[in-house]
Amino acid sequence: MTAAPVIDTVPPRARFQRRVPRWKLRLSAWLPVLTTSVILLSMFIAGQTIFGNFFTSRLISSLFLDNAYLIVLAVGMTYVILTGGIDLSVGAVVAFSGIFGAELLQTGWPAIIVIPAIVLSGSVIGALVGVLVQIFEIQAFIASLAAMFLARGLAYVVSLQSIPITDPAVIWLERTRFQIGGGWFVTPTVIIALVTVLVSVWILQYTRFGRSVYAIGGNEQSARLMGLQVAKTRIAVYIISGTCAGIAGLIFAAYTGSGYSLTGIGMELDAIAAVVIGGTILTGGSGYIIGSLFGVMVYGLIEISITYIGVDSWWTKIVVGGLLLVFVVLQRVLVARPKR
Template sequence: MTSLTAAPRAHERALAPWRRFLSRHIALVPVFAAAAILVMMIVGAMINFPNFQLPRILSSILLDNAYLLVLAVGMTFVILTGGIDLSVGAVMAFTGILCARLLSEGVPVAVAVPAMIAIGGAIGLLIGVLVQFFDVQPFIASLIGMFLARGLAFVVSLESIKVADEGLLWLQSTRLSVGGGWYITPTGILALLTVVLAALVLRYTRFGRTVYAIGGSEQSARLMGLPVVRTRLLVYVISGVCAGIAGIVLTAYSGAGYPLNGVGTELDTIAAVVIGGTLLTGGSGFVVGSLIGVFVYGLIRTIISFLGAEQSWTRITVGALLLVFVVVQRVIVSRSATRR
């Protein structure tokens, strides 16, 4: 009898450190869940599909979704403050087609690229001003930005504009072999550098701590004397800048600018960020989680292609994952409220 009761106690003692860690770092639970789903999907795909070569597939996912990863980084900043940005897909389309038009008219790539990033930041600043100074809800303010950017994209051109500038196409056409079947393009390097820079900013700067504080409680952040106004403006500028960069990345990837690019991409971006563990209510989340969310999204599309099913199943699967993660988020919020 003693041996029977001793075994469960030993098991509980072994799990105790892990439980304490999770209780102290409950915000990491959704990130761990996303990472676990990614690993299970990879293992399942490798077992069921003999042609599934992990290095090549993951390299391809980064290649195809570099623009989405850049958008997810900017969206993470916004959602961490409790906001939302629906304009990123339209801003990406506008900066992409405007960049293609400028390059076709002989503007140097060294001038066109920074200009697109600045334009993206300007639209983000406009949204931030509407939210902060005119008390417009982020949903409505970013919807205004979305219509503005999409309309400007159609003003630039109603048809696609092909890019012939080698300086821009080099970003996508160059493949650097890493070894063992892995490869990466300059667009992939740019996307990963964006993730690393954003993670460092959120982790080690006062601005990053203020972003989390605003998402946790804006009133408390004000009482602590934190620069709430400046930070709220900057997160939308960052999102706009990321959208401008994504426009350049997508234009290099497709070799053309098109005014209808990015339709619905803002929803894919939000989905990737939420799957990566960032709370929609703000105050909790990590850029690395958004990276995992983008890879989960890309791997779902890849597996569905291997199955030969219609891509509509991608939406269904992502929707199911979103449902799971929203429920997990509600549990986390409830437990955090109970502790207070």
């Protein structure tokens, strides 16, 4: 009597992981981030070689100051993209939250109420997108596009003109400089951005919610079979994205000293570009917050480099877009071979 053949029920991915050491798998996951960090360092070296006085503490401090709002936006976008979604509403939310807060301040509301209201306005719109995506099963692209039009329209309803912000508490966020030494400085807005990064790193790497975010992006069906709360996690992810957009609206309003309904046009694309440059895969399940931070730094450094060259502002946008495309393609080429 012949024995029944043994059927290998182990998935191919599990068999691959058995053959490959754990440290190699970790290195493969971090390779996009390492690639971005190498690109960032190369840009600093090239800028120092070409221009001189480029890699300085003042320039790096200014880089963080000028892109603090984009760092926060990229953090929120990273959550969404990790689940395989997209959020096109964040740029319009920045405009609405900023002009909404400026209008409240101008009418005499105290900053202690206005600042939370600015952040909460983004959370509400993010929750709306999450409900549309999860409960009504509308594609994230369409749901966030509708929210983008809604937020932009609300900004127009508040005011078509720029509203100046003169409240001392909001101005303090941007104009206060904490000197660290050696020319280094940070502002409260930069501190807010960096705290957002650190908190998100902890959430995604060391909490059950963070593991659920990665699991949903990797394979939603498997996440459901594992008993993960897919619906709550996805809605929470869009709430986080909207909240980050509200915080970015506050930072940008403090940065410009005003609220304006036309603020943030195309800002959502800047955030997506920074996240992708930072190594997060658009299909979800792979990426790191630190990579998104490096992506924002690369993006900001490109703009600074073009300014140093002295190219016309319209050509600056064209060159920035071309260089971003080159970086993304280069990163994908470098990462694809080790993955195979």
